[in-house]
Amino acid sequence: MAAHNIANLAATLAANLSKSERTELEKAGGQDSATDNGISKVGLPIAQRDSAKHISSPSEPRTGDLFQTAGGLSFHWEDGLAGQDKTCTILIVDSLEINRRLLKAMLKSSNYRFMEAKRATEALAIMEAEKVDLVILDLMIPEMSGPEFCRRVKNNRKTKLVPILMLTSVQGVENEVQGIDSGADEYLTKPLHPAVVRARIRAMLRNKAAVDSLEEAETILFALAQAVESRDQYTAGHCERLANYSVAMGMALGLSRTELLALYRGGFLHDIGKISIPDRILHGLTELTEEEWAIMRTHTIEGERICKPMKSLAPVLPIIRSHHERWDGKGYPDKLAGEEIPLLARIMQTVDIYDALTTARTYKPAMPHDEAVRILLNEAANGWRDPDLVSLFVSLSSSEPMVELRSAEWPEGDGVKTSLQNMGREVNK
Numbered sequence: 001m002a003a004h005n006i007a008n009l010a011a012t013l014a015a016n017l018s019k020s021e022r023t024e025l026e027k028a029g030g031q032d033s034a035t036d037n038g039i040s041k042v043g044l045p046i047a048q049r050d051s052a053k054h055i056s057s058p059s060e061p062r063t064g065d066l067f068q069t070a071g072g073l074s075f076h077w078e079d080g081l082a083g084q085d086k087t088c089t090i091l092i093v094d095s096l097e098i099n100r101r102l103l104k105a106m107l108k109s110s111n112y113r114f115m116e117a118k119r120a121t122e123a124l125a126i127m128e129a130e131k132v133d134l135v136i137l138d139l140m141i142p143e144m145s146g147p148e149f150c151r152r153v154k155n156n157r158k159t160k161l162v163p164i165l166m167l168t169s170v171q172g173v174e175n176e177v178q179g180i181d182s183g184a185d186e187y188l189t190k191p192l193h194p195a196v197v198r199a200r201i202r203a204m205l206r207n208k209a210a211v212d213s214l215e216e217a218e219t220i221l222f223a224l225a226q227a228v229e230s231r232d233q234y235t236a237g238h239c240e241r242l243a244n245y246s247v248a249m250g251m252a253l254g255l256s257r258t259e260l261l262a263l264y265r266g267g268f269l270h271d272i273g274k275i276s277i278p279d280r281i282l283h284g285l286t287e288l289t290e291e292e293w294a295i296m297r298t299h300t301i302e303g304e305r306i307c308k309p310m311k312s313l314a315p316v317l318p319i320i321r322s323h324h325e326r327w328d329g330k331g332y333p334d335k336l337a338g339e340e341i342p343l344l345a346r347i348m349q350t351v352d353i354y355d356a357l358t359t360a361r362t363y364k365p366a367m368p369h370d371e372a373v374r375i376l377l378n379e380a381a382n383g384w385r386d387p388d389l390v391s392l393f394v395s396l397s398s399s400e401p402m403v404e405l406r407s408a409e410w411p412e413g414d415g416v417k418t419s420l421q422n423m424g425r426e427v428n429k
Contacts, residue, residue: 243267
């Protein structure tokens with residue numbers, strides 16, 4: 001399922017990705033441009049980075065390719081997912097060495113990398129420092145109980161998706177219920193049957209691989225969004241500023257963490273549909289014709305179409321589609337009015353206008369903060385913008401221009417930025 005979703009996403013992006021835009025994507029992902037036998041490997045999925053066999057010639061047409069060179073050379077995304085031969089890292093947490101040795105003996109026929117911890121704090125430190133694919137945990141460990149360890153792992157954004165297999169020699173349904181409720185993904189009671197242990201672990205690692213593949217596809221979308229931004233030197237940093245501004249407003253409104261995360265992601269992805277807009281329109285120095293404006297307005301629908309295959313981005317889709325609607329119903333693409341416009345899209349629109357006014361563009365200099373606020377208030381008075389949100393924005397920025405959020409206030413934001421950096425590091429390993 002993960003491979004199918006990513007292949008669909010790749011096919012969607014391929015239609016709109018030009019050679020120059022691929023270069024920008026490489027820069028946004030932090031990848032180098034080393035070549036092997038004249039064929040660039042930049043942008044290849046991790047499983048393909050060291051193998052030329054995934055490169056196909058023009059005589060071998062494939063579907064679902066993400067990148068294709070001007071000469072017709074391409075690589076196939078699904079092959080990369082299906083052909084992975086990754087060594088998974090398993091962390092065994094048990095105070096008794098004999099138990100850890102027994103588990104490793106059961107799994108010795110598989111290509112796993114093992115790490116061991118006798119205590120809970122030791123295990124947590126390992127998970128902070130190393131990438132762990134699976135944790136095998138005894139119910140009774142020093143320093144804290146197995147369920148408490150599970151809760152610590154699952155409450156940490158960095159480790160919450162790591163599957164946990166809990167083991168115990170203590171009989172009783174109540175222990176199993178407690179373990180599962182605390183976040184354990186599987187629960188086995190001793191004595192252990194080696195075949196069952198191996199089967200459970202294979203299944204859990206398959207699920208983890210699917211999750212990792214979806215996360216990688218999401219990271220590529222964020223990198224692509226930054227590539228779109230970097231096409232114009234005047235919009236550098238625009239996406240990150242919008243992400244921070246919109247989350248600041250969302251926090252002031254008391255929105256949920258899910259909504260705040262959607263706003264943060266929306267800051268990066270709101271204009272991703274501009275990948276389909278020709279440069280002559282996007283960066284032209286003359287006023288657009290009506291025909292050119294019609295093409296420009298399609299970027300909201302195109303952006304929604306690009307991101308729609310990713311279920312995790314569903315909360316962001318209304319932002320992408322509706323951030324150019326107007327309070328009086330004269331915006332686009334759906335001519336929504338008032339509160340018909342999704343709240344998150346209205347928030348994004350408010351901060352987008354402010355940032356556009358206060359940064360230099362090819363056709364204008366940057367405006368001072370006070371002048372930008374005055375224009376926003378006038379547009380709200382004329383019925384173009386949500387007056388309540390504009391008032392909130394003015395209130396938040398009254399003492400000084402909007403500033404970036406501290407990571408302590410919004411740790412999820414750091415996670416998005418870290419995922420972009422990780423993409424470059426993983427591809428270049």
